[in-house]
Amino acid sequence: MALFDDRSSELPFKEIPGDLGLPVLGPISDRYHYNYLEVSFPILFDHSKVWKKDALIGNYAPSTSFTGGYKVSAYLDPSDEKHGKLKSLYLNLFTSIHHKLIPVSQTFFGALFDNLESDVAAKGKASFNTYSDDMAVNLLLRVFFDIDPAKLRNKGPAMMNRWLGVQFLPIATVGLPKWLSWVEDTLLHTFPCPSFLVKSDYQKIYDAIYTSSTPVFDEAKKLGLSKEETCHNLVFMSGANAYAGCRVHFRALMKWIHIGGENLHKDLADEIRGVVKSEGGVVTLATVEKMPLTKSVVYEVLRMEPPAENQYATAKEDMVISSHDASFQVKKGEVLFGYQPLAARDPKIFENPDEFIGTRFMGEEGEKLLRYCYWFNERQTVDPTPDNKQCPGKDTALLLARLMVVEFFLRYDTFTAEIGKFVTLIGSTVTVKTLTKATSD
Numbered sequence: 001m002a003l004f005d006d007r008s009s010e011l012p013f014k015e016i017p018g019d020l021g022l023p024v025l026g027p028i029s030d031r032y033h034y035n036y037l038e039v040s041f042p043i044l045f046d047h048s049k050v051w052k053k054d055a056l057i058g059n060y061a062p063s064t065s066f067t068g069g070y071k072v073s074a075y076l077d078p079s080d081e082k083h084g085k086l087k088s089l090y091l092n093l094f095t096s097i098h099h100k101l102i103p104v105s106q107t108f109f110g111a112l113f114d115n116l117e118s119d120v121a122a123k124g125k126a127s128f129n130t131y132s133d134d135m136a137v138n139l140l141l142r143v144f145f146d147i148d149p150a151k152l153r154n155k156g157p158a159m160m161n162r163w164l165g166v167q168f169l170p171i172a173t174v175g176l177p178k179w180l181s182w183v184e185d186t187l188l189h190t191f192p193c194p195s196f197l198v199k200s201d202y203q204k205i206y207d208a209i210y211t212s213s214t215p216v217f218d219e220a221k222k223l224g225l226s227k228e229e230t231c232h233n234l235v236f237m238s239g240a241n242a243y244a245g246c247r248v249h250f251r252a253l254m255k256w257i258h259i260g261g262e263n264l265h266k267d268l269a270d271e272i273r274g275v276v277k278s279e280g281g282v283v284t285l286a287t288v289e290k291m292p293l294t295k296s297v298v299y300e301v302l303r304m305e306p307p308a309e310n311q312y313a314t315a316k317e318d319m320v321i322s323s324h325d326a327s328f329q330v331k332k333g334e335v336l337f338g339y340q341p342l343a344a345r346d347p348k349i350f351e352n353p354d355e356f357i358g359t360r361f362m363g364e365e366g367e368k369l370l371r372y373c374y375w376f377n378e379r380q381t382v383d384p385t386p387d388n389k390q391c392p393g394k395d396t397a398l399l400l401a402r403l404m405v406v407e408f409f410l411r412y413d414t415f416t417a418e419i420g421k422f423v424t425l426i427g428s429t430v431t432v433k434t435l436t437k438a439t440s441d
Contacts, residue, residue, distance in 0.1 A: 044338050045377070052078060053075065055312040055335070056075055056312070059335050061075055065196075067235070072236040072237075073233055073236075083386070085224065087384070089225070090237060092216075101396065104139065109403065113408065116128065117435055127431060128430040129427075132247075144214070145208075147209070152205070156205065163201050164244060170193070217231075245308070246400065247426065248307040250404065251429075252304070252305040253405065254417060257405070258416065288402050303373060305341075305427070306340045314333065315333060315336060344373065344374075380394075411437070
C-alpha cells in the first residue's frame with residue numbers, strides 16, 4: 001500500500017508504468033498494463049496533493065448530457081463550493097432516513113427472499129442477481145424519496161440499468177480472457193455512447209424524483225441550489241453511486257458468505273438469533289450493533305470484493321510517493337490510478353490476504369485494520385464531510401449490508417450457490433441452489 005511519508009529518500013526509485021503512447025494503441029496498451037499486469041495503489045485521498053475533479057473513473061467522464069447538462073458532485077473536487085453544498089445535502093438526506101431504514105429494508109429483503117425461495121422450489125435454482133438488483137433500486141428509491149415501484153410501472157430497475165450501462169460502457173468489462181482484452185478495448189472502450197439512447201429512461205426516473213414530496217428540495221433551496229440541478233444530482237447519487245455500489249456488494253455478500261461455508265453460516269445464525277431473542281425479538285439499530293461477527297463479515301466481504309475497484313486522482317504538484325519498498329516520482333497533472341483489490345490484499349498488512357476470514361475484523365486488533373481499508377473512497381475510519389470525498393452514504397451502506405445478513409439468517413440456517421464470472425462495475429453472478437429454512441430460534 002503506497003504512502004506519502006518521509007522514507008522516500010531511503011527507498012529505491014522506480015518508474016510508474018504507462019505513458020500516453022500512440023493516439024489509439026497507446027491508451028489500450030496502458031490500460032492493459034494497469035488493469036491486467038502491473039497494478040499499484042498510491043494514496044489518492046490527500047486533497048492537499050491531488051485533485052478529484054473529473055477523477056471518478058480516471059480520465060474518462062461521461063457527457064453531462066447524461067445528467068441534464070449538469071456536472072454532478074461526483075466529478076467535483078472538494079475545493080469546489082458546489083461540492084460542499086451538495087455533499088451537505090446528501091449527508092442531511094442520509095441522516096433523515098436513518099429511522100426508517102430498518103422497517104423499509106425488512107419489507108424489501110423479505111420480498112427478495114420470497115422470490116428466491118419460490119424459484120428454488122419451482123426450478124431448483126434462483127437468480128440472485130435478477131431479484132437483488134431489482135430490489136436494490138426499488139428499496140433505494142423508496143427509502144430516499146418514498147417512491148413506490150408502481151410510479152415507474154415497476155420498470156425502474158430496468159431503466160436504471162440501461163442508463164448506467166450506456167453511460168459507463170466505455171469503462172466496463174464483459175469478462176473476456178486476458179489475451180482477448182484488446183478486442184473489448186477496441187470495440188467498447190474507444191468511443192463514448194450517445195445519451196439519447198437512454199434519454200427517455202433517465203427522464204422518467206428524474207420526473208419521479210422531481211415530483212416526490214421529499215423535503216430534500218427545501219433543504220437545497222436554503223443552500224442556494226435549484227430544484228433542477230438538485231434533482232439531477234439526486235438521480236446520479238441514487239443510481240451511479242448508491243445502487244451501483246449496492247448491486248456489487250449485495251452479490252458479493254452472497255458469494256463470500258457461501259464460500260465461508262456451513263460453519264460460518266451456523267456462527268452467524270447463532271449470533272443473530274441469540275441477540276435478537278435477547279432484545280425481545282425485534283431488530284433495531286442497537287440490536288445490530290451487538291453483532292460483531294456480522295459486522296466483521298460485512299467488512300471482510302468489502303475487503304475481498306470492494307464495490308469500486310479503481311480509484312483515481314490528479315497530481316496537484318510534482319511529488320514523490322512511496323510504497324513499502326520503492327519510491328515513485330510523480331509530475332504535476334499526471335493521473336494516478338489505484339487498484340483497490342491489490343491494496344486490500346496487501347500481505348504486509350493482512351495475514352493470509354487471499355483467504356476469506358469472517359472474523360478478521362473482530363476485536364480490538366481486528367478493528368485496527370480498518371485504517372488500511374479504503375472501500376468508500378477514503379479510510380473506513382474517516383467520516384464523510386462536505387470537505388472530503390468519503391461516500392456520504394457510507395454508514396447507510398454498511399447498515400443495509402448488515403441488515404441483509406441479519407434478515408437472511410433469521411430466516412435460513414444455510415444455503416448453497418453457484419458462483420459465476422466476476423464483471424467489473426457489476427459483480428459476480430450468483431445462482432442460489434438450495435435454501436435451508438431455520439430450524440431453531
